Amino acid sequence: MAEHLHEQGHAGERHAGKGLRARILLIAVTALLLAGAVLVERYGGLSTLQLLAVYLVPYLLVGYGTLRKACEGIARGDLFNEHFLMSLATIGALCIGFLPGAETEFPEAVFVMLFFQVGELFEDYAEGKSRDSISHLMEIRPDTARVERDGQIVTVSPEAVRVGEVIVIWPGEKVPLDGRVIEGATSLNTVALTGESMPREAGVDDEVISGCINLSGVIRVRTTRSFGESTVSKIIGLIEHADARKSRSESFITRFARIYTPIVVIAALLLAFVPPLFASGAYVGAFPTWLQRALIFLVVSCPCALVVSVPLTFFGGLGGASRRGILIKGSSYMDTLTKVGTVVFDKTGTLTCGEFAVEAVHPDDFNENELLHLAAHVEHFSTHPIGEALRSAFPNEGIDGCRVTEVEEIAGQGIEATVEGRRVCVGNRKMMERLGVRWHDCPCVGTIIHVAVDGRYAGHVVINDRIREDSAEAIAALGRLGIRRTVMLTGDRKEVAADVAAKLGIDLFRAELLPGGKVDEVERLLADQPADERLAFVGDGINDAPVLKRADVGIAMGGLGSDAAIEAADIVLMDDRPSKIALAIGIARRTIRIARENVWFAIGIKMAILVLAAVGLGTMWMAVFADVGVTVLAVLNAMRALRVPDGRF
Numbered sequence: 001m002a003e004h005l006h007e008q009g010h011a012g013e014r015h016a017g018k019g020l021r022a023r024i025l026l027i028a029v030t031a032l033l034l035a036g037a038v039l040v041e042r043y044g045g046l047s048t049l050q051l052l053a054v055y056l057v058p059y060l061l062v063g064y065g066t067l068r069k070a071c072e073g074i075a076r077g078d079l080f081n082e083h084f085l086m087s088l089a090t091i092g093a094l095c096i097g098f099l100p101g102a103e104t105e106f107p108e109a110v111f112v113m114l115f116f117q118v119g120e121l122f123e124d125y126a127e128g129k130s131r132d133s134i135s136h137l138m139e140i141r142p143d144t145a146r147v148e149r150d151g152q153i154v155t156v157s158p159e160a161v162r163v164g165e166v167i168v169i170w171p172g173e174k175v176p177l178d179g180r181v182i183e184g185a186t187s188l189n190t191v192a193l194t195g196e197s198m199p200r201e202a203g204v205d206d207e208v209i210s211g212c213i214n215l216s217g218v219i220r221v222r223t224t225r226s227f228g229e230s231t232v233s234k235i236i237g238l239i240e241h242a243d244a245r246k247s248r249s250e251s252f253i254t255r256f257a258r259i260y261t262p263i264v265v266i267a268a269l270l271l272a273f274v275p276p277l278f279a280s281g282a283y284v285g286a287f288p289t290w291l292q293r294a295l296i297f298l299v300v301s302c303p304c305a306l307v308v309s310v311p312l313t314f315f316g317g318l319g320g321a322s323r324r325g326i327l328i329k330g331s332s333y334m335d336t337l338t339k340v341g342t343v344v345f346d347k348t349g350t351l352t353c354g355e356f357a358v359e360a361v362h363p364d365d366f367n368e369n370e371l372l373h374l375a376a377h378v379e380h381f382s383t384h385p386i387g388e389a390l391r392s393a394f395p396n397e398g399i400d401g402c403r404v405t406e407v408e409e410i411a412g413q414g415i416e417a418t419v420e421g422r423r424v425c426v427g428n429r430k431m432m433e434r435l436g437v438r439w440h441d442c443p444c445v446g447t448i449i450h451v452a453v454d455g456r457y458a459g460h461v462v463i464n465d466r467i468r469e470d471s472a473e474a475i476a477a478l479g480r481l482g483i484r485r486t487v488m489l490t491g492d493r494k495e496v497a498a499d500v501a502a503k504l505g506i507d508l509f510r511a512e513l514l515p516g517g518k519v520d521e522v523e524r525l526l527a528d529q530p531a532d533e534r535l536a537f538v539g540d541g542i543n544d545a546p547v548l549k550r551a552d553v554g555i556a557m558g559g560l561g562s563d564a565a566i567e568a569a570d571i572v573l574m575d576d577r578p579s580k581i582a583l584a585i586g587i588a589r590r591t592i593r594i595a596r597e598n599v600w601f602a603i604g605i606k607m608a609i610l611v612l613a614a615v616g617l618g619t620m621w622m623a624v625f626a627d628v629g630v631t632v633l634a635v636l637n638a639m640r641a642l643r644v645p646d647g648r649f
Helices: 002-043 048-076 082-098 106-140 231-240 248-273 283-301 304-323 332-338 347-351 368-378 385-393 429-435 471-480 494-504 515-528 542-550 563-568 580-614 620-642
Strands: 145-149 152-156 166-169 179-183 186-189 200-202 219-223 326-328 340-346 352-363 404-410 414-419 422-427 447-453 456-467 485-489 508-510 534-539 553-557 571-573
Touching (some): 304 332, 304 580, 340 347, 347 352, 368 422, 385 447, 456 494, 485 494, 485 515, 494 508, 542 553, 542 563, 571 580
Antiparallel strands (some): 422 447
């Protein structure tokens, strides 16, 4: 499916380019023929029937497509569409001149059809730009993969690569499958996935995700997922179904058009045939006047400004968001985002990185570097996250030649080892108490790792889950947008949660929650919120999936988040940056604002000219502006949704 869309996209772009040029040429030729017909009418002295034949040439040239679509609609039972209205109004304008006492409106009829085509040209161009903004993500799909088999490199389709096989990725190639680097180092361009232009460095043991572009070195990658389960496949799936869930505003416009159009046709017929019955003169004499008003009424009433511009606005908003690394699974969530008053965050992996790191080193009788050096060597063989954090803080511990012997792990306490003849113990306070070492606590919040050397207290290291760089900005940005309340839910200790909440400026937190406790807390928050507000939950782990589903709108961290969270969420942040939440809300508000501008502008202009037409003050030129002119302006306004401003919303 995705491959078909990918190939179809390139063919469609070429076809669209040719079609656009052909339509522009058609409009230009029609305009010249119309100008010639006007000159013939003024200076040729032709009869009304002869003039009709002259004007029919440009009319049929530019209006053939509209007339054909109107006939196809009638054949399908879809009678009341914009093509039918345009055809009915312009054919009526061509015929009105043959009624007694009526003036010909041949130029107006051709011009209405010509301008209608100009409007459709603008609509198609704008829709093409909107589709491009989403379809550019289809370019992330890799076409081939180089896999090592039997000592040779074979080029196959990504679907043919099995989990655990080794693939080779050269500079300039797309990463075909998710995996882990086993040889080489490079920089990866992730802009198509995350919207971030800064390349990401990758070396041995680093994970790489499909859809990135290898910029520099040759790397060998052991695959960890099949192509069907890879990041690129999941993203393409989201894109293909992104507009399946229409927003309430968009669905309303569709329903509105189905009811509105037949009412307009009936009203036009009544306007044409009923008022002449009450005219002071003969019915035949008054009928042309009221028929002309009815034709103007029909042209003005065409709802294409609403039917086209509103869905186009939402499609542009979805595309603009995708270019910034925010995948919104349907325009319905745009409506919900604009009403969000409470944003609830998971802590670990969402506001924090989910990885332990050394936050502070407090030595006694040792310097910081020496204390870290000893602790890292003791933890050399440990697979515990704390051991990884200590080794990362002193990365050269494996190559400085120090001998580590007699390593012993004491369950629930820590590790003892001999480092260059010194007995070093690294662990919690239980270990210090067992050794009889006098230790002291630390005012810092986090996991405190105590170190003793040869039975003497050497100091302690504070290890904590690192707060993401832009978490504080994310909370501040939500405050600027007027979000009423920010909440953090976590299973971590209360003092750790309080510290993170204080640093980030979060309004409310709940700590030491079991997995089911998050759902209960969200239920309480939903019950307490005002009826016109919505709640958003932001999470990344598999245990967050139920809460993501329960919230009014679920937002998942897509870069390193779990598959379950991404599947359950309504919005996916591809670069794991919580600051994108405020951007997503801003894009949604701006999109809805543009859609509303189009609705009120179109309805206001149309109602004004409908009233003028009903009382005889409206002209066909006014009708043309109220229909096609308003549509063009609404479409141009809708195109603003494609551009996502960098400033505040």
